[in-house]
Amino acid sequence: MNARERLLTDFARSKAYFPGHLLPWLTSLRESAIENFAAQGFPSPNDESWKYTNTKKLQQTEYCIAQQAVIPPIDSLAAQIKAQQLCPDEQRMVFINGIYHPELSSMSPLPKGIILSSFAQALQDHPKLMASTLGKIVNHQAQPFSALNSAFMSDGLFLWAAENSQMASPIHCLFISTTSAKPVVFYPRLLIVLKNNTPLTLIEHYIDLSATSFDPDMTATKQTAGNHHLINTVTEIHLGSEAHLDHYKLQQESLNSRHIAAMYVQQHRASQFTSHSYSLGAALARCDIQIQLTGSQAECTLNGVYLVDGQQHVDYHTQITHLAPDCSSQQLYKGVIQGHARAVFNGKVIIHPEAQQSNAQQLNKNLLLSDSGEVDTKPELQIYADDVICNHGATVGQLDTQALFYLQSRGVSQSDAQAWLVYGFVSELLERINNPLLRKFIQLSVTAQLNRLVGNDACDFPVLFPTQNGELSCR
Amino acid sequence: MAGSRQNLDRFVDSEYPHGFVTDLETDSLPAGLSETVIRQISALKHEPDFMLQWRLKAYRHWLTLKVPTWSKLHYPPINFDNIVFYSAPKTAADGPKSLDQIAPEILQTYEKLGIPLHERAQLAGVAVDAVFDSVSVATTFKKQLAEVGIIFCSFSDAVQEHPELVKRYLGTVVPYTDNYYAALNAAVFSDGSFCYVPKGVRCPMELSTYFRINSINTGQFERTLIVAEEGAYVSYLEGCTAPIRDEHQLHAAVVELIALDDAEIKYATVQNWYPGDKNGKGGIYNFVTKRGLCRGHHSKISWTQVETGSAITWKYPSVILQGDNSRGEFYSVALTNHYQQADTGTKMVHIGKNTSSTIISKGISAGYGSNAYRGLVKIGPKAINARNYSQCDSLLLGENCSAHTFPYIEVKNATAQVEHEASTSKISDQQLFYCMQRGISQEDTVAMIINGFCKAVFRKLPMEFAVEAQALMEVSLEGCTG
Numbered sequence: 001m002n003a004r005e006r007l008l009t010d011f012a013r014s015k016a017y018f019p020g021h022l023l024p025w026l027t028s029l030r031e032s033a034i035e036n037f038a039a040q041g042f043p044s045p046n047d048e049s050w051k052y053t054n055t056k057k058l059q060q061t062e063y064c065i066a067q068q069a070v071i072p073p074i075d076s077l078a079a080q081i082k083a084q085q086l087c088p089d090e091q092r093m094v095f096i097n098g099i100y101h102p103e104l105s106s107m108s109p110l111p112k113g114i115i116l117s118s119f120a121q122a123l124q125d126h127p128k129l130m131a132s133t134l135g136k137i138v139n140h141q142a143q144p145f146s147a148l149n150s151a152f153m154s155d156g157l158f159l160w161a162a163e164n165s166q167m168a169s170p171i172h173c174l175f176i177s178t179t180s181a182k183p184v185v186f187y188p189r190l191l192i193v194l195k196n197n198t199p200l201t202l203i204e205h206y207i208d209l210s211a212t213s214f215d216p217d218m219t220a221t222k223q224t225a226g227n228h229h230l231i232n233t234v235t236e237i238h239l240g241s242e243a244h245l246d247h248y249k250l251q252q253e254s255l256n257s258r259h260i261a262a263m264y265v266q267q268h269r270a271s272q273f274t275s276h277s278y279s280l281g282a283a284l285a286r287c288d289i290q291i292q293l294t295g296s297q298a299e300c301t302l303n304g305v306y307l308v309d310g311q312q313h314v315d316y317h318t319q320i321t322h323l324a325p326d327c328s329s330q331q332l333y334k335g336v337i338q339g340h341a342r343a344v345f346n347g348k349v350i351i352h353p354e355a356q357q358s359n360a361q362q363l364n365k366n367l368l369l370s371d372s373g374e375v376d377t378k379p380e381l382q383i384y385a386d387d388v389i390c391n392h393g394a395t396v397g398q399l400d401t402q403a404l405f406y407l408q409s410r411g412v413s414q415s416d417a418q419a420w421l422v423y424g425f426v427s428e429l430l431e432r433i434n435n436p437l438l439r440k441f442i443q444l445s446v447t448a449q450l451n452r453l454v455g456n457d458a459c460d461f462p463v464l465f466p467t468q469n470g471e472l473s474c475r
Numbered sequence: 476m477a478g479s480r481q482n483l484d485r486f487v488d489s490e491y492p493h494g495f496v497t498d499l500e501t502d503s504l505p506a507g508l509s510e511t512v513i514r515q516i517s518a519l520k521h522e523p524d525f526m527l528q529w530r531l532k533a534y535r536h537w538l539t540l541k542v543p544t545w546s547k548l549h550y551p552p553i554n555f556d557n558i559v560f561y562s563a564p565k566t567a568a569d570g571p572k573s574l575d576q577i578a579p580e581i582l583q584t585y586e587k588l589g590i591p592l593h594e595r596a597q598l599a600g601v602a603v604d605a606v607f608d609s610v611s612v613a614t615t616f617k618k619q620l621a622e623v624g625i626i627f628c629s630f631s632d633a634v635q636e637h638p639e640l641v642k643r644y645l646g647t648v649v650p651y652t653d654n655y656y657a658a659l660n661a662a663v664f665s666d667g668s669f670c671y672v673p674k675g676v677r678c679p680m681e682l683s684t685y686f687r688i689n690s691i692n693t694g695q696f697e698r699t700l701i702v703a704e705e706g707a708y709v710s711y712l713e714g715c716t717a718p719i720r721d722e723h724q725l726h727a728a729v730v731e732l733i734a735l736d737d738a739e740i741k742y743a744t745v746q747n748w749y750p751g752d753k754n755g756k757g758g759i760y761n762f763v764t765k766r767g768l769c770r771g772h773h774s775k776i777s778w779t780q781v782e783t784g785s786a787i788t789w790k791y792p793s794v795i796l797q798g799d800n801s802r803g804e805f806y807s808v809a810l811t812n813h814y815q816q817a818d819t820g821t822k823m824v825h826i827g828k829n830t831s832s833t834i835i836s837k838g839i840s841a842g843y844g845s846n847a848y849r850g851l852v853k854i855g856p857k858a859i860n861a862r863n864y865s866q867c868d869s870l871l872l873g874e875n876c877s878a879h880t881f882p883y884i885e886v887k888n889a890t891a892q893v894e895h896e897a898s899t900s901k902i903s904d905q906q907l908f909y910c911m912q913r914g915i916s917q918e919d920t921v922a923m924i925i926n927g928f929c930k931a932v933f934r935k936l937p938m939e940f941a942v943e944a945q946a947l948m949e950v951s952l953e954g955c956t957g
Contacts, residue, residue, distance in 0.1 A: 376885045390898065392898075393895060395893060396884060
């Protein structure tokens, strides 16, 4: 039985147990999604958008769906969860192996007009609201894994902000994977609807508390023996007129796990969407970001950093579709590649004939530090309107030898000099994080990973140490 | 902007100036493709057995292939049963000994095109191997070239006179298994040019070939092979014009370049085939495989192309940088208007150490034209210190045209420096205003900006072609420049 058939059997067996299985609209959504997947199957390297990312090993692994897996005792996790706090005033929702755990979460009373609940709970409490929005923005055809998510989604987030509602505190969704006997797969689903004129900050945070050690020589046999899981997550975002969402994603999965994520955003007039994506962990991390600018003057900014080593494989596929005039989009993705790691970037900007006066910028820069690493980048423009300003660029290079020499000639050790320069390369993106506490937290994660990349892991932060105000200083 | 709109319309509506048909009796095989047809082609050309076997292998492989669909091109499926795969002018049977023996119609055709063959040959010092419907009808300066040891002749002659060279190099850069149209070409190619520059020889003149498509429904399948031995240098020019036809015509050429140690090959193309009328009817389908192999150390291959014609252009002149310190260049201007479609670009495959490549691509879209740059820069794991710079700019004239960019970059070596940048824009109102307020007419402004846009590429053309390319742009921009 191949992976596709296994999944179809799983679906048939477990569909009566999915949350909301009594809702006819949801059942038909799941059925049509699984049919869509059955027709497409898993992507092959012959599919243009999977040319550089092979899912063969993923297909060979027999994942069982999270409900069938044993959920370990969670009391011991409380302290570790506390350590992941980003901001004191955050609304923290904790998910263990994809399932919401209110006892571990920390929620304060919500302002008027905001609904914030787990996905499964929302199916009970707000079925009508969900029926009108769920599955409306996701594109099953573009991504077979998204179709799988729609078929199997069991828990996640539902966030609804009514017109003119205000919420200052950020929402922190902490997805924790724990040790399990068998490889498990889970399908978190996040549905975010911001009505007109609502600003909000959301953090998607993926961590693994079972695997903290770094294994640069990870082999296939170790992979099947060790703890590993597959996360297939889908985020659907609807932004009404003048809504403003700051979206952060910090992915720190274990180096044995696989992380397949897709985010679909629909933006209306003068809405603003900013994405900050940090991909540090996982053996395979694939992120699809698809944005539709459907209203005029909508703006979107995508920032991304990927730092990979060992056998890691990271793949970003972005697609921004300009459908209305006067919209602007900006993308900046930077990556550092060490060891046998491989980074793939495909950024697509499509400007439709109606989208005159569009402004689109796209830049992908890569620092390739190892001869056994690989970078495959393809920034793409498809333009059907004439009154536009579109630029894109891509670079692959290494550290400036003159800069290295300059630092070393002034007594800085080679590994420190490397760490400084690599940090300088990605710091441009860290500086774009507005919230200082959040910036500090991400800075710590990024510097830890960077120190590992340049082989400077003798102590925690030998070179770069963020101070209280978020600035960096040398210890 | 009303003025510029009119200018654009006039530009878009300007007629193809090279449209006429020469009445010539041709010696054609029946339409359609089969092993029999391939055997007939081979027999008609008195080819040695290895050629026939190679053609048959290619044909059998072609049967297993599917039409590629990945490009950004839209056209109805081609019916290969309606295509005549071989036609030779009757006059070629005896073989012309000099220009006097060439059918006067052909000479007139060249004159109408503004290519006075003999004049150009004598005055400009250009040796012209003119290909007229698949068979070489005139070869000039052959003797002068032979004196320094250069072989420059039609492909058919090369097969007869230098079979060992053909056997050694044919298909080594573009094997018949390469792609759908390369396999088709290998099976049925009728003629083309062959050039061999021996060790240490610097070709004393620019070599030039003119291709024309003349018989109704005759696909032209040209094959060009250029070999530059150690330390040799050759600059090759190729120019194309074709008469107006209603039916789409297929052209699937293959060009192979091989540069050994310290050799340099420059290959320039001006392509101005019939692009179809302003409703998108007619026009040439141009599916070309061009590839150069920098086999030796310090070798260099440079492609320059000006693509203004054809209803469909599908063409990726590439360089495989195998030798250490070798260098590849690609300079391109592609112009599409009416319903023309171009999907063009290059591949730079870095294999050797210290290899470098430069890509400069300029796309201009007007009317309903669609222009795509598709390129690949690949740095292999052993290509230490590889360097690439790519720049792809697109200019949009009119609101119905489109421009696309698909650059693939694959890097497997940490010492590589790869940069790609691209921009897409129209001529801005500010630019127009700036020039006009200084007393320059709108037409001149547009022409000036477009000339400036293409300058980086035109500069790379040899003198003879730079003139023709500029004339070609002027014709294409008629109405814009007043």
